[in-house]
Amino acid sequence: MKRLIAIAFFLFVSVTMFAQTVSEGTVIKRERRKSVTVKEWNTPVGSKQAFLDHVTTYDELGRKIEEIEYASYGQKMRVVSEYPAGSGIDAKVTREIEYNDRDKVVRIRKFEYYEDGSKKRQLNYYPNGKLESVKTFEFIFKD
DSSP states (O other): OHHHHHHHHHHHHHHHHHOOEEETTEEEOOOOOOOEEEEEEEOOTTOOOOEEEEEEEEOTTSOEEEEEEEETTEEEEEEEEEOOTTOOTTOOOOEEEEEOTTSOEEEEEEEEEOTTSOEEEEEEEOTTSOEEEEEEOOOOOOO
16 A cells, blocks of 8 residues: 555656646746655565665656665665766666665666667676676567
8 A cells, every 4th residue: 555655656746747837839947846755665465564665766857866675674776877967857877887785886787779769778787897798679660
């Protein structure tokens, strides 16, 4: 139930943050937005004790900048997302750094995009900077 409430709250905040007022084809400037943190709680069946499951933080442009996953024992992993300097709301993630439960870097992902904004490649690196693997994305459209 708490998870459902958290999701509903997130959707409300998202819609509110991204809503634009349009008057006669002109977009009216929105009020200064604030960053938001969404907490998700998990309660195992048969238990009344909830534990923190996920914490996701968004910047004032609505871009995800950090996601932390928890288990019943504490932090499981953390991912920090980076965007191009000075980029706007439509910017794509250029790099993600994944940390383990001890806050040690375990993987670095870099992203390349097609001109239309869809993902082209994901380059996965070890913490020492050595390339681990390359994932390519193929989009097949059906009529």
